[in-house]
Amino acid sequence: MRIAVLVKQVPATEDVKIDNKKGTLIREKSEVETNPTDLTAISQAVRIKKTIGKGEVVAISMGPSSAIKTLREALSLGCDKAFLISDRIFAGSDTLATAKVLSRALQQLGPFKIILAGNKSSDGETGQVGPSVAMQLGLCFTTYVTSIEKVTDDFIVIRRLTETEYERIKLKLPALLTVTKQVCEPDLPSLRNKIRALELKIPILRATDLGIADSEVGLKGSPTKVMKIFRPKIFRKGKIIKVGNVRKAVKEILLFLEKQGVSSQW
Numbered sequence: 001m002r003i004a005v006l007v008k009q010v011p012a013t014e015d016v017k018i019d020n021k022k023g024t025l026i027r028e029k030s031e032v033e034t035n036p037t038d039l040t041a042i043s044q045a046v047r048i049k050k051t052i053g054k055g056e057v058v059a060i061s062m063g064p065s066s067a068i069k070t071l072r073e074a075l076s077l078g079c080d081k082a083f084l085i086s087d088r089i090f091a092g093s094d095t096l097a098t099a100k101v102l103s104r105a106l107q108q109l110g111p112f113k114i115i116l117a118g119n120k121s122s123d124g125e126t127g128q129v130g131p132s133v134a135m136q137l138g139l140c141f142t143t144y145v146t147s148i149e150k151v152t153d154d155f156i157v158i159r160r161l162t163e164t165e166y167e168r169i170k171l172k173l174p175a176l177l178t179v180t181k182q183v184c185e186p187d188l189p190s191l192r193n194k195i196r197a198l199e200l201k202i203p204i205l206r207a208t209d210l211g212i213a214d215s216e217v218g219l220k221g222s223p224t225k226v227m228k229i230f231r232p233k234i235f236r237k238g239k240i241i242k243v244g245n246v247r248k249a250v251k252e253i254l255l256f257l258e259k260q261g262v263s264s265q266w
Contacts, residue, residue, distance in 0.1 A: 001055035001153065003045045004106060005079065006117035006130070007038040009063050009070040034070045037118025039077070039186040041179050045116050046078035046187065048151055056080045058109060062090065062101055068202055075197035076189035082200070083109060087207040089214040094222035099132035101217060104210040106137060114156065115176040119144050130178040141176040142169055145183055 012031040042059065049055040059074035061067045062085040071082035085105050093101065106112060115134075120127040127143065134141035142160055149168075150157040157170050158177060171177075189197075207214070215221055241252045 001049070001052055001113045001151075002111065003048060003055060003057045004110070004112040004115045005038070005042050005045045005057060005059050005074065006102060006115065006133070007042065007059050007061045007070055007074055008035045008118075008121050009033070009061065009067040010035045010121055010123040032066060032069070034073050035118050035121045035123075037120065037179065037181055039073075039118075040181050040183055041116040041118050042074050042077045042079060043187040044148065044179055044184050045114070047184065048114065048148065049078075052151065058083065058112070060085065060102065060105055060109065062086070062098060062105075065204075071202050072197040072200075073189075075200055076193045077187055078189075078193060082202045084202055084204045085210070086204055089207050089212075089218050092219040092222065093217050094224035095126055095128040096132060096223060097217045097221045099129050099136055100221075101207075101210065101212060102129070103133050103136040104212060105205060106133070108205075108210060111174065113153070113173045114151075115139070115174070117176070117178050119178040119180050127178065130176060134176040137176070139174055139176050140171045141178075142171060143178045145177045145179045147183055148177075 009032050012033050042057075045057045049057050057079045059071055059079040059082040061071050061074075061082075063070075065084075065086055067084055067086065071084055075082050083105065085101055090097075090101060106115065117130045117133075119130070121129075131141055131143060142158060144161045145158045146161050146166070147159040148156065149159060153173070155170055155172050156175060156177075157168065160167050160169060161180065161182075207217070239256055241249055241256070243249045243252060
């Protein structure tokens with residue numbers, strides 16, 4: 001069984017820089033890391049392979065050349081192969097254009113019985129890429145997977161989280177799943193895999209390799225346009241009340257709330 005894992009390199013959450021004019025992240029000037037839920041997806045893919053006893057796990061990432069680091073981390077965690085999809089014309093791609101590139105790569109590198117990805121990336125939080133890839137490939141898919149209960153050559157049984165409850169779903173393979181951090185604890189790399197990850201060559205696929213024109217991707221091929229980006233301003237007007245007893249303290253608090261337009265009638 002061949003399993004693909006979609007992984008993404010994201011800016012470290014404490015070091016996000018934004019181009020306010022273009023409405024895009026400045027990735028080359030930020031500290032980077034592997035998207036946290038993608039690490040979970042990698043570990044889950046490797047565990048499925050071990051449970052079945054055969055197969056291949058392939059890590060695929062779309063991003064700048066620095067994303068090689070993320071793919072080497074995927075190899076160190078047990079992936080068998082890794083591919084980077086990188087081209088300057090991909091810069092500024094929205095979720096739809098990104099899904100188009102990834103689906104083309106999956107078609108070229110496949111077939112795959114299972115495609116795993118994190119349920120969302122920490123730099124976008126949309127959760128749209130995984131389902132969009134599945135739609136473009138015509139695959140069954142589900143999101144917010146919290147556990148994988150059974151895998152056969154023909155189907156997979158999963159448990160997923162909704163707003164109100166858990167659902168147990170059986171999907172026909174091939175299928176795409178986006179997983180949450182609850183699906184498993186990320187594994188630690190072994191020394192052998194670390195050495196192999198450093199030595200293994202990671203092929204780079206360009207737009208021409210995938211038959212993609214510049215009009216299909218980047219800012220040109222992205223129907224979603226970010227009109228404005230700004231940091232929200234936080235205003236806090238507090239008051240510290242120091243009085244001798246509780247009754248007076250409560251009275252002062254109620255007077256303060258009334259001045260702020262908050263009703264004291266409870």
